[in-house]
Amino acid sequence: MGLEKFIEIAGQQFVRENLMSDDFLDFLQENRRPYETMIAYYRCAIMEIETKFKVLNEQFSLQYDRNPIESIKTRIKSMESLLKKARNKGIALNMAAFEEEIRDIAGVRVVCSFLDDIYMLADCLLSQDDITLIERKDYIENPKPSGYRSLHLIVEVPIFLQDEKRSMKVEVQLRTIAMDFWASLEHKLRYKKNIPDSEAELLATELTECAQVSAALDVRMKEIRNRIALAEAEHEEEKKKPQTIGDVLLKKTIYH
Ligand code: GTP
Ligand code: MG
Secondary structure, three states, X not given: OOHHXXXXXXXXXXXXXXXXXXXXXXXXXXXXXHHHHHHHHHHHHHHHHXXXXXXXXXXXHHHHOOOOEEEEEEEEOOHHHHHHXXXXXXXXXXXXXXXXXXXXXXXXXXXXXXXXXXXXXXXXXXXXXXXXXXXXXXXXXXXXXXXXXXXXXXXXXXXXXXXXXEEEEEEEEEEEHHHHHHHHHHHHHHHOOOXXXXXXXXXXXXXXHHHHHHHHHHHHHHHHHHHHHHHHHHHHHXXXXXXXXXXXXXHHXXXX
C-alpha cells in the first residue's frame, strides 16, 4: 500500500472512531433542537439591541440633524467557534452552560464617525431600564498591545416570548470608522497562516503604528467636529440677540 493511501485510510479511521463516535453522534442528536432554539433566542436579543441603536440614531437625526451611527453589523457565533470556545475553556457541553459562560454568542458592532458618539451611545443604552451591564471593557482608554481599540459592553437584554421572559447576553462593540478599518485589516493578518514569521512581525509593528496614527486622527476629527458645533452654536446665539435699529442699519450697509 502506498503512503498516500495509508494516510487516507488512517484519516478515515480516525474520523470514524473519534469525530463520529457514538457519544459525539448522540450529543449532536440530543442537542440539535436545544441549539436551534438557543440560537433563535440570541437572534431575538440581537434584534432588540439593534433596534435600540436604530431608535437612538433616529432621534438624533430628528433632534440635531445628524446621525451618530455610520453602520451596525450583527453576528451570531458559528457552531464551530462555539464548540471550540467550549473546548478551550473547559465549558460543559450543554446549552445552559454555553448561555451562562459564553458571553459573545450574540454580537452587535456599532460603527460611529466620532469618538464622543461612542460614549454617548453607550451611556444612552446603559441608562435604559431593561438593560443590565455585565461587563464594560474600554479598549479606547486602554488599547490592547496589538493597538486594538473599541468599547466593549456585555449586556443582558430581555426577550419576551409567548409565556416567558428570558434574559440574553449580547456583546456590543462600539468603535469609530477608523478603529473598524484598522481592526478588519489586523484581523486578516491574524488569520493568515502562510505569511513568513519575519514578515508577520514587521506587519504587526506596522499595524501598531497605524493604530497610533488612527487614534490621533480620531482625536483631531473629534476636535474639528466640536469646533464646527461651537461656531454653529455661537451663530445661533448671535441670531437670537435682540437687535437695535443701529445693528440693522449697519448690517444693511455691510451686506447690500
Ligand atoms: P474572546 O474569547 O476572543 O471573545 O476574548 P475576550 O472574551 O477576552 O474578549 P475581548 O475583550 O478580548 O474581545 C473579544 C472580541 O473583540 C474579539 O472577538 C474581536 O472581535 C475583538 N478583538 C479583541 N482584540 C482584538 C484585536 O487585537 N484585534 C482585532 N482585530 N479584534 C480584536
Ligand atoms: Mg469573541
